[in-house]
Amino acid sequence: MTRYIFVTGGVVSSLGKGLMAASLGALLQARGYSVRLRKLDPYLNVDPGTMSPYQHGEVYVTDDGAETDLDLGHYERFTGVASRKSDNVTSGRIYSDILSRERRGEFLGGTVQVIPHVTDAIKIFATADADGVDFVICEIGGTVGDIESLPFLEAIRQLGNELPRFSACYIHVTLVPFIAAAGELKTKPTQHSVKELRGIGIQPDVLVCRAEQPLPESECAKIALFCNVRKEAVIPALDASSIYDVPLQYHAVGLDKQVLESFAITDAPAPDLTRWNDIMAAIHHPEGEVTIGVIGKYTGLRDAYKSLSEALVHGGIANKVRVHVLWIDSEIFEREDAVLHLEPLHGILVPGGFGKRGAEGKIAAAKFARERGIPYFGICFGMQMAVIEAARNLAGYNDASSSEFGPCNDPIVGLMTEWDKDGAKESRAADSDMGGTMRLGAYTATLKPDSQVAHIYGTADISERHRHRYEVNMAYREKLESKGMLFSGISPDGRLPEIIEYPAHPWFIGVQYHPELKSKPFDPHPLFASFITAALRQSRLV
Numbered sequence: 347m348t349r350y351i352f353v354t355g356g357v358v359s360s361l362g363k364g365l366m367a368a369s370l371g372a373l374l375q376a377r378g379y380s381v382r383l384r385k386l387d388p389y390l391n392v393d394p395g396t397m398s399p400y401q402h403g404e405v406y407v408t409d410d411g412a413e414t415d416l417d418l419g420h421y422e423r424f425t426g427v428a429s430r431k432s433d434n435v436t437s438g439r440i441y442s443d444i445l446s447r448e449r450r451g452e453f454l455g456g457t458v459q460v461i462p463h464v465t466d467a468i469k470i471f472a473t474a475d476a477d478g479v480d481f482v483i484c485e486i487g488g489t490v491g492d493i494e495s496l497p498f499l500e501a502i503r504q505l506g507n508e509l510p511r512f513s514a515c516y517i518h519v520t521l522v523p524f525i526a527a528a529g530e531l532k533t534k535p536t537q538h539s540v541k542e543l544r545g546i547g548i549q550p551d552v553l554v555c556r557a558e559q560p561l562p563e564s565e566c567a568k569i570a571l572f573c574n575v576r577k578e579a580v581i582p583a584l585d586a587s588s589i590y591d592v593p594l595q596y597h598a599v600g601l602d603k604q605v606l607e608s609f610a611i612t613d614a615p616a617p618d619l620t621r622w623n624d625i626m627a628a629i630h631h632p633e634g635e636v637t638i639g640v641i642g643k644y645t646g647l648r649d650a651y652k653s654l655s656e657a658l659v660h661g662g663i664a665n666k667v668r669v670h671v672l673w674i675d676s677e678i679f680e681r682e683d684a685v686l687h688l689e690p691l692h693g694i695l696v697p698g699g700f701g702k703r704g705a706e707g708k709i710a711a712a713k714f715a716r717e718r719g720i721p722y723f724g725i726c727f728g729m730q731m732a733v734i735e736a737a738r739n740l741a742g743y744n745d746a747s748s749s750e751f752g753p754c755n756d757p758i759v760g761l762m763t764e765w766d767k768d769g770a771k772e773s774r775a776a777d778s779d780m781g782g783t784m785r786l787g788a789y790t791a792t793l794k795p796d797s798q799v800a801h802i803y804g805t806a807d808i809s810e811r812h813r814h815r816y817e818v819n820m821a822y823r824e825k826l827e828s829k830g831m832l833f834s835g836i837s838p839d840g841r842l843p844e845i846i847e848y849p850a851h852p853w854f855i856g857v858q859y860h861p862e863l864k865s866k867p868f869d870p871h872p873l874f875a876s877f878i879t880a881a882l883r884q885s886r887l888v
């Protein structure tokens with residue numbers, strides 16, 4: 347029997363609801379239960395794929411090709427359970443499906459309404475595709491009190507009555523601010539938030555109270571009394587120095603125990619937390635440090651590169667070193683000498699990106715890394731820029747560019763108009779819709795025997811997640827290979843380059859996919875582990 351845990355947030359956003367949900371998933375797993383995690387987002391975009399990283403942070407891509415909320419990245423990194431299309435929905439998607447059904451006449455002349463049609467669609471989504479797992483953890487995006495959240499809260503309220511008894515648990519995450527002038531923690535915002543939630547008909551079973559200062563017993567008792575929650579189910583949650591400490595911290599204050607008790611589960615196995623203890627030891631007691639420069643565009647907003655920065659941490663765990671990341675805006679190379687910024691680095695990473703702005707700076711970074719023998723990791727856009735650099739400076743195509751930046755004489759990187767997906771043809775044109783039309787999700791690639799990447803992966807066939815519209819043009823392959831660049835990973839039909847490397851360089855690898863999306867603290871991605879090893883070697887040279 348599947349049980350459901352609904353997570354809502356109150357008072358303010360950014361309280362780490364997603365991390366709490368991911369950590370709870372990890373703790374339940376540690377007790378031997380199976381879990382799925384999903385996110386229900388109240389905004390009206392059909393998915394976050396068309397949203398700017400400044401607005402929404404990173405777009406997390408699943409194996410089955412969905413562009414989803416970055417919280418799904420946390421879920422996957424903490425539990426290792428691959429997320430799917432059926433794990434993230436928005437109001438936009440729900441309405442768009444209902445409205446197309448209405449246009450097809452499927453409501454047989456009935457009036458289409460928020461209750462029951464929208465709420466039914468939400469309930470179907472929340473409970474579908476659960477695979478008989480023990481627990482589904484459903485996080486509701488936004489904050490209680492938002493107009494947009496109401497249908498979602500109503501839907502989970504209804505589910506509380508419709509599911510069998512002891513099958514639903516409601517967790518509410520709130521803030522207990524510390525008012526420095528008064529020297530006091532304030533419980534009133536939490537009281538108001540729970541009042542709002544109870545007004546909608548939801549009585550939380552567990553309250554997670556985020557606070558900067560330890561919550562005294564007396565305050566927990568007060569919150570319990572005013573919010574109608576058991577005292578032991580008021581869970582204090584202080585800031586953690588690493589996100590990977592969070593599962594252990596929540597366990598220490600009884601989160602998993604309280605959740606299980608709300609389901610009347612009293613015989614749960616004790617958790618095996620070895621994995622999390624090992625990760626914590628590796629993070630807090632590194633044996634060295636390397637400095638990696640990420641040459642990107644959205645460097646002011648860390649969430650835009652969430653999976654990437656985590657994958658670098660994982661690469662550090664694999665090598666028992668701390669990875670110090672310098673986020674460098676590639677546009678500054680257009681004004682200042684790149685060498686000053688790049689010389690102190692032990693490794694250079696150019697991540698995924700879109701558009702012309704800052705592209706020349708990324709090309710300059712690839713050139714510097716190639717010429718100086720510094721480890722270079724180009725991801726998606728970062729691979730494309732490395733190939734343009736080689737075309738210009740090694741193969742003599744002075745006008746080499748990407749058609750993403752406008753028409754050019756040598757489109758080394760061009761728009762993909764046709765590719766193979768599970769045996770069927772996918773095609774696109776320059777005027778296709780923007781949303782959901784990139785080459786998305788898991789595709790396999792075949793690695794060249796004896797290449798660096800074949801050694802790193804230790805296998806000839808890989809599957810990685812993609813999100814791109816442009817692709818390195820195979821017409822230039824021969825010329826580039828004659829100049830020392832190897833196309834070491836290709837799509838199985840032989841048409842799309844997936845990986846390039848320089849066999850003569852200590853570590854220069856560009857990949858058309860996003861390996862960061864599959865990296866986990868307990869299973870660091872081999873490319874990130876190997877990149878950090880190379881950076882460590884570089885750090886010993888300088």
Ligand code: GLN
Pocket residue numbers: 697698699700701725726727728750813814815816817
């Ligand atoms: N803008 C490039 C493309 O669409 C790269 C995309 C990316 O880095 N994810 O192909």
